[in-house]
Amino acid sequence: MKRNVVEKKAAYPTELTEMQRRFCEYLLFNEGRTTGKEAAIKAGYAEKNARFEAHGLMQNPKIRRYLQARSNEINRSYAVTKNNYVRRQQVLSQTLVDQGKIEKALGFENLIGKAEGLFTETHLHGNLNDITKAEKIEEIRRIKQLQKDRIEAATIEHDPVEEEVEETETEKLGKKILNKLKKTTVN
DSSP states (O other): OOOOOOOOOOOOOOOOOOOHHHHHHHHHTTTTTOOOOOHHHTTTOOOGGGGHHHHHHHHHHHHHHHHHHHHHHHHHHHHHHHHHHHHHHHHHHHHHHHHHOOOHHHHHHHHHHHHHOOOOOOOOSSSSSSHHHHHHHHHHHHHHHHHHHHHHHHHHHOOSSSSOOOOOOOHHHHHHHHHHHHHHOOO
């Protein structure tokens, strides 16, 4: 039983000449800001015949395949993905740290943490005067438990070693409200 081996072809034609490749690259990286004639001149074609050369090159199927494949490759590298976003925020943060602007880098660190799912924000909407003290206390307990569950899930998901978790803003707010409620009920 003989198997036919299929050779894997390259993503774009490799049989382009150096001038053809330079023409394509100049067109791609100056897209919308240049003409075919200018690209041909920059690639090394004679200025006298550059317009005709550019037209002929654009009709060449190898050139068209190369332009399409390279364009797709370039677009993929600029696509907004979670990894690209986090990498960009890390670069910006590190640049600020290197410049000694650590306070400004904290904003980027916060964005990185949110993108990675390390931080969550809880927004409470409503009027505290509309509910009774017992309902307030119960809601605070519920929020604290929810926050605790989220922290445990994040700790297990991101780091198998248990670390001390810093008290969140929600927990601090909950404690303040509980303390105020206790003071008002004692008086």
